[in-house]
Every structure is written in structure tokens, then in C-alpha cells.
Amino acid sequence: MSDASLLDRIRIVLARPSHPGNIGATARAMKTMGLSRLVLVQPKVFPDPQAEAMASGAIDVLNQARVCDSMAEALEGTWFATAITGRRRELGVEPCWAREAAAELAASAVTGEVALVFGNETSGLSNEEVAFCQRWAVIPANPEYRSLNLSQAVQVLCYELRLALVAPGSPPPVLGAGEPARHEEVEMLLDHLERAALSCGFLDPASPKRFMPRMRRLLARKGLEKEEVNILRGFLAALMDKGR
């Protein structure tokens, strides 16, 4: 089983969601990170056109969503569940931060089915609902305003789950970038610059000050391209020609 396919063992449970738009946005957030199993416990309005509009290209995730009557039913088949909650809880379940929670869930998916549980937009999760979970987790947030929208919280956790399970690999390659300038080409440009500065009197050989070290530093930046060097040298040649 590949690590990416472990994402299929992680279900996202929304407890009593009020706004169908948030259900749709949740489906989209899940699919962008490769998750597909959405479970809804007593949704207020579902299905609904607003959910479909917000799901955008994740309509398949929405259509496959399972609707349950209770949290117990939603968690059937799981062996580990983490509750996401913004509030401090009057409970003995052990808390952690979202990133650590995602890593733990990802590791737990190797053993079997797991769940990530989110509460109602206004009231959050009840103590009874949290008590079904083995862990609860908090998204680090601004202490003066920690109220993430429901689907935003899902997005952050699904993003963390993907990073925990699927190595992003090398960053996307730079397309259309020119061939990089080599060391000796940059040196030739520096030499050209020095000759041009001397020929126009800008650079006094008796008192060169910091001109050439400055130019070297400017051109030492990573990513200088062969063509840029050629353009600059052509420009210098033209300036020198004109002054002759």
C-alpha cells in the first residue's frame, strides 16, 4: 500500500454541520489534498445546491458522502479518531497541535481506518462527541481571534495529512528559464564591465574604490543566465563603440 493510498483510510467526519456551503467547501478542500471519504453526522441541510456549488470540481467526493445518525455510526470501523476543537475542553483526552495530530493520524492509518472529527460551525463538538475520540487537537491560531471557518480548518488539516503521507518531492521545475551562465562567462562579463568603466573614465585605475567588488557581488546572485550575460555584454560593447 503506497503512502498516498493511506489517505483513503482517513475519513473526515463533520458533526451536525449547519451550512451546506461548508459541506461543499469541505469536499473541495479534501479532494485538493487527495482525501475522499466524507462522513456527515446529522447535517442540517443535505444534499443542497449550495453544497454542490462550493464543491466545485469535488462533486464526486460530495456525492459519495455518507450521512449518519450518530457519531458512533460515523466511527464504525475506525480504531483511532482525533477531534479538532478550538476550545479548551473539560475532558481528560490528551490534546496536541494540528501538525502533530496529522502525523499521528497518518501513522495510525497504517494500522487501520482512522477519523478526523470536526464540530458544528457555532457550537463546535459536544463533550460527548469528543469523548468518542482518542485524541483532540488544536490548530495554532491568533489568541485574539481563533475562529477558523469550518472548511478552512478542514483544509489546514488535510494539507498537513498530505504532507505527512506524500513527500512533495522536488519543487516544480522552472520552465522557460534559460541556460544558466557559467562561472567563466560571468568572469568575462566582469572583465568587460571593467574595461568599459575604464574607457569612459568612470573608473580611475589609481583609485578604483569599490566598483568592481560591487559589480562582482551584484552578478554573484544565483540564477544569472547565459543570455542575460550576452545581452549585457552587447549593451556594453554598443556604449563603448558610441563613445569612441
Next chain:
Amino acid sequence: MSDASLLDRIRIVLARPSHPGNIGATARAMKTMGLSRLVLVQPKVFPDPQAEAMASGAIDVLNQARVCDSMAEALEGTWFATAITGRRRELGVEPCWAREAAAELAASAVTGEVALVFGNETSGLSNEEVAFCQRWAVIPANPEYRSLNLSQAVQVLCYELRLALVAPGSPPPVLGAGEPARHEEVEMLLDHLERAALSCGFLDPASPKRFMPRMRRLLARKGLEKEEVNILRGFLAALMDKGR
């Protein structure tokens, strides 16, 4: 200057946003992570009641948003800008992943003002807009569906920026958790269990099998509370009494 106040040096620039709801949701996403400086380049509709509705408790961020005519104006005063884009670009600007981009932006905010630039919901950023930035970054996503909603992308990046600048500290404390059971209390419970199992004949001293090691493993789990131990011992005592 504290690390948290460096968040004030990071502006979020939305280029030509189409949906006022996304502007509001962006303001909320920013505020939950402690960012406050929103810049809008040629928003299609702004201000708008839908933006206010989606901003929820971040109406202050929305009201302070700066509206600009051009990307150049939006970036005035910054020395470093990162473009977030989902597509591969025909440009030589260096790409990286969102997490590394957030770390680089956070570090760059020490030197001065920086910007994180997001494109239009449908068309993304134009090549001209990306060319204003020193870096472009991609949110790792499902290769089959990488289309994050605009405000979701902002949420992920602001979350990464917060983590890069503000150590979340210890997880929130467990409130209402009882006093933890100490080693010797757990040992007394194990001893009690053994006596109970012997007294009712469940445990044969001549062939104890794995009963006690199993019980020890069960009770070795972290977080057992003093009161739980007391309840279990009371229960055992009552069972033993009844069998007498």
C-alpha cells in the same frame, strides 16, 4: 520587535479577485493567524455585503484593506514578494513549496516589508504579475485536482507563516483531567485484580497463562487517573464481596 509582530510586515495581496465572498473569507483566514494587512488590486466588487458576511469577526481587517490600481502600487515599500501559483510557469523565477516559501518570507520580514501575492480565482496570476515577485511557490496538492479555493490557499499560507514566526508552545493543558495515577497505585490495582481473579477461579495459579501480563499492558497506557484506579478497585471489592 517580537516574532509575532513581524506578521504585521507581511501583506497579503489579492490580484483582481472576482468574488467578494473570497475577499471576506481571506480577511478571516488572515486574522485567525494574526495577519492584518490586506491589499486588493482591482477587485471586481468591493466593498460588498458578501465580503462582510464572510469576514465574520475579521471585519476590521476588511475595513483596513487597501485598494490599488496596479501590482506595482500594491508592492510599494516591499523588498521581497512571493507569488502563489498552482500552474507551472514559463518564467525564470525560482519556485519552491509553500512551507519553504513561508519560512523564507518570515525570515525576510526581519529585514523589511514583504508580500505574499495571490491571483484571480479563475485565471490565477498573469506572467506580468508573477514577474514582480522574487519567488513563486506552490501548495503541494493532489495532482488530479489541485484547485484550492482562493481563501483556502490564503489560509494554508497564513497558517504556515504563523508557525514559522510564532512558536505554538505547549499544547493546551487538559482541563478537568483528574490527578494522574502513580506507579504504586497502578501496582495496587494489579494486585487487587490478581486476587479477584484467583478468588473467583478465573485465574488458576497452576496455569496463570497471560492474564496478568495482559492486565499490566492494559493498565500501562498513559494517562490512567487516580480516580479511575479507585473506581476499578471499588468495583472489584464489590464483586469479591458478592461472591463470598
